[in-house]
Amino acid sequence: MISPDSKLLLEIRGLRASINSIEILKGVDLTVRSGEVHAIMGINGSGKSTLAKVLAGHAAYEVTGGTVLFEGSNLFDLAPEERARAGVFLAFQYPIEIPGVANNQFLRLTYNTVQTHRGKDELDPLEFDDFVREKMKMLEMSPDFLDRSVNAGFSGGEKKRNEILQMALLEPHLSILDETDSGLDIDALRIVANGVNQLATKDSATILVTHYQRLLNYIVPDYVHVMEAGRIIKTGGKQLAVDLESHGYDWVSAEQRAAARI
Amino acid sequence: MSVAAANSYLESLLQGGSKLPVSPLAWLNQLRANAVERAGALRIPTTHDEEWRFTDISSLTKLPFQAIQTASDLPPSEAEPFYLEPATIRLVFVDGVYAPHLSTQVPDIAGDSGIVVTHLSAGLSKHPSTLEQHLARHADFRDTVFTAINTAMLHDGALVIMPPNATIDKPIHLLFIATQEKVASYPRCLLIAESGSTATVIEDYVTLQQGVYATNAVTEIALSDNARVNHIRVQRDSGQAFHIADCAVSLSQGSHYQSTSIALGARISRYNLNIQLAGQDAECVVDGLALIADRQLADTHTCIDHIKPHCTSRQLHKCIVDGSAHAVFNGKIMVRPNAQGTDSAQSSRNLLLSGRAHIDTKPQLEIFADDVKCAHGATIGQLDSEEVFYLKSRGLSEMAARNLLTYAFGAEIIEGIPIVSLRKQLEQTVLERTQRN
Numbered sequence: 229m230i231s232p233d234s235k236l237l238l239e240i241r242g243l244r245a246s247i248n249s250i251e252i253l254k255g256v257d258l259t260v261r262s263g264e265v266h267a268i269m270g271i272n273g274s275g276k277s278t279l280a281k282v283l284a285g286h287a288a289y290e291v292t293g294g295t296v297l298f299e300g301s302n303l304f305d306l307a308p309e310e311r312a313r314a315g316v317f318l319a320f321q322y323p324i325e326i327p328g329v330a331n332n333q334f335l336r337l338t339y340n341t342v343q344t345h346r347g348k349d350e351l352d353p354l355e356f357d358d359f360v361r362e363k364m365k366m367l368e369m370s371p372d373f374l375d376r377s378v379n380a381g382f383s384g385g386e387k388k389r390n391e392i393l394q395m396a397l398l399e400p401h402l403s404i405l406d407e408t409d410s411g412l413d414i415d416a417l418r419i420v421a422n423g424v425n426q427l428a429t430k431d432s433a434t435i436l437v438t439h440y441q442r443l444l445n446y447i448v449p450d451y452v453h454v455m456e457a458g459r460i461i462k463t464g465g466k467q468l469a470v471d472l473e474s475h476g477y478d479w480v481s482a483e484q485r486a487a488a489r490i
Numbered sequence: 491m492s493v494a495a496a497n498s499y500l501e502s503l504l505q506g507g508s509k510l511p512v513s514p515l516a517w518l519n520q521l522r523a524n525a526v527e528r529a530g531a532l533r534i535p536t537t538h539d540e541e542w543r544f545t546d547i548s549s550l551t552k553l554p555f556q557a558i559q560t561a562s563d564l565p566p567s568e569a570e571p572f573y574l575e576p577a578t579i580r581l582v583f584v585d586g587v588y589a590p591h592l593s594t595q596v597p598d599i600a601g602d603s604g605i606v607v608t609h610l611s612a613g614l615s616k617h618p619s620t621l622e623q624h625l626a627r628h629a630d631f632r633d634t635v636f637t638a639i640n641t642a643m644l645h646d647g648a649l650v651i652m653p654p655n656a657t658i659d660k661p662i663h664l665l666f667i668a669t670q671e672k673v674a675s676y677p678r679c680l681l682i683a684e685s686g687s688t689a690t691v692i693e694d695y696v697t698l699q700q701g702v703y704a705t706n707a708v709t710e711i712a713l714s715d716n717a718r719v720n721h722i723r724v725q726r727d728s729g730q731a732f733h734i735a736d737c738a739v740s741l742s743q744g745s746h747y748q749s750t751s752i753a754l755g756a757r758i759s760r761y762n763l764n765i766q767l768a769g770q771d772a773e774c775v776v777d778g779l780a781l782i783a784d785r786q787l788a789d790t791h792t793c794i795d796h797i798k799p800h801c802t803s804r805q806l807h808k809c810i811v812d813g814s815a816h817a818v819f820n821g822k823i824m825v826r827p828n829a830q831g832t833d834s835a836q837s838s839r840n841l842l843l844s845g846r847a848h849i850d851t852k853p854q855l856e857i858f859a860d861d862v863k864c865a866h867g868a869t870i871g872q873l874d875s876e877e878v879f880y881l882k883s884r885g886l887s888e889m890a891a892r893n894l895l896t897y898a899f900g901a902e903i904i905e906g907i908p909i910v911s912l913r914k915q916l917e918q919t920v921l922e923r924t925q926r927n
Contacts, residue, residue, distance in 0.1 A: 284883050285882070287879065328905055377905070
């Protein structure tokens with residue numbers, strides 16, 4: 229929600245990034261304030277998932293230009309784990325499976341690691357069990373998921389719910405959801421979106437990276453950005469997503485090209 | 491190794507066999523004599539033998555240890571740390587010799603169920619005809635010198651007979667404790683699962699000392715129609731020990747064999763697992779983990795032989811190798827001409843934790859039928875960077891992420907073990923060996 233007394237959370241200016249010496253991000257500008265929901269849309273290959281990974285600190289991407297300030301500090305001074313502890317969360321498009329490690333063990337380890345770094349108390353296994361079960365109710369997850377190995381054998385929808393569960397536990401200030409809607413049926417989409425909406429606070433913000441407008445029926449964005457060829461080429465309100473759905477991405481590209489000729 | 495040295499090693503081993511008491515069973519004396527003769531005709535393999543290319547056992551031939559025959563007086567307090575919870579039926583062998591005072595005193599026949607869990611020498615006097623039908627009929631010693639030696643020395647070990655449709659709620663724990671240096675032991679186990687019966691057997695090799703000793707173990711498992719056996723094998727010998735073992739499993743129609751073998755100990759270990767899917771619709775699930783460091787060598791050779799149609803085999807073998815250790819995996823899948831409808835999948839996954847660690851893995855498929863599904867794959871490497879990134883993005887440090895993933899790599903095999911205390915013990919071992927600071 230856009231509010232007048234919001235804080236500046238994320239300031240991206242002229243961000244450039246490459247993978248294997250191929251430039252993917254070619255000057256991204258984006259400002260996110262607390263309480264806001266931003267949707268970043270675009271065709272495959274436009275750079276929107278790269279932006280998500282660069283913000284989380286994926287080592288395969290090299291930042292070649294621009295600046296990113298997170299809560300006023302240089303984000304690139306922080307290692308990925310430090311970003312997580314500082315309150316940046318990335319929900320993965322393809323969450324990793326870890327056979328051999330029980331989900332509750334993993335969730336408690338990450339929760340306690342982050343808590344410790346934030347100067348808060350750890351929870352012992354029994355306390356954590358109560359705590360996590362409450363969070364799971366919101367996502368309509370069966371407690372069985374605690375005893376199973378992390379994401380191993382989970383369906384696409386179950387993996388995405390497990391991502392949002394981690395988001396609920398880690399209480400990020402900035403959540404980046406990378407194609408969280410992909411591979412979800414309509415029920416799972418509703419549950420996941422519902423979870424994200426419940427977790428939204430006036431002090432935190434969400435960036436939704438998505439290809440389709442569908443998710444935005446459930447999580448209503450304050451801003452919609454269209455990415456193309458590594459830059460944000462258009463920004464609008466929620467209506468922009470609806471227009472994109474009916475006219476396609478070509479319509480924005482054409483508009484851009486026309487504007488460029490003027 | 492010179493041929494003469496190897497021969498004198500064999501000779502001195504087999505002389506030990508002549509100290510065995512003569513059995514009243516003529517067939518047994520004959521069996522041992524045949525094995526002695528066969529062992530004499532074979533030779534100790536060298537790295538020139540294809541089956542032993544990576545595993546140099548010449549150091550073993552310098553150590554002609556003898557078996558001991560005297561019963562142990564090991565205090566129960568020393569054996570107790572190895573006991574498993576929840577309670578098992580337990581047979582304990584100390585340096586290869588049956589230790590009645592440490593074993594569960596089940597009557598030879600448990601209740602009126604007809605279930606037999608006993609030591610081999612008692613079994614030989616009470617069930618001679620059953621033993622004659624099975625002993626050395628599954629583990630072939632004609633071409634395998636160590637199996638021939640074990641058969642020549644055949645004296646002590648475990649016998650389990652599950653009558654038709656019998657089940658026991660408790661797992662059977664066969665516990666082999668090494669207490670003395672410079673001895674050899676020749677455990678021999680036979681498990682007969684009659685039709686429709688179900689059993690869980692843990693074959694567990696542990697040690698109370700860190701010296702040199704040698705184990706040459708042979709296990710035979712026969713599953714009749716629709717029998718189900720869960721076989722867990724844990725080798726946690728001294729880091730100086732030699733452990734050579736052969737396990738032969740025969741499956742009849744509709745039977746199911748599950749194997750989890752864990753190799754943690756021994757300076758040099760070799761495990762041969764031969765599984766014959768000899769009845770239609772039989773299934774086997776074969777999981778293995780070698781977790782070694784320092785200068786250890788762990789060699790696993792498996793052969794899953796699809797003889798009859800519509801059998802299923804699943805195999806996952808993992809090695810975690812640290813220090814200058816060397817792991818070997820040779821996984822043969824044989825599909826005979828008659829074995830149409832075979833469904834087989836094999837995966838060998840390996841993790842190197844040091845620059846000096848070494849792994850040789852060889853999936854080997856021999857397929858002579860055309861309507862079959864055979865998948866196989868092998869990976870060797872370090873941890874996956876995407877997995878490390880995932881954990882770091884959740885706040886874990888690089889080290890914590892790597893430790894967790896290394897632990898998980900081994901724990902995946904262990905988590906299938908249904909005995910809680912054993913699983914916890916092994917998880918703890920994996921944890922200790924995979925964590926760095």
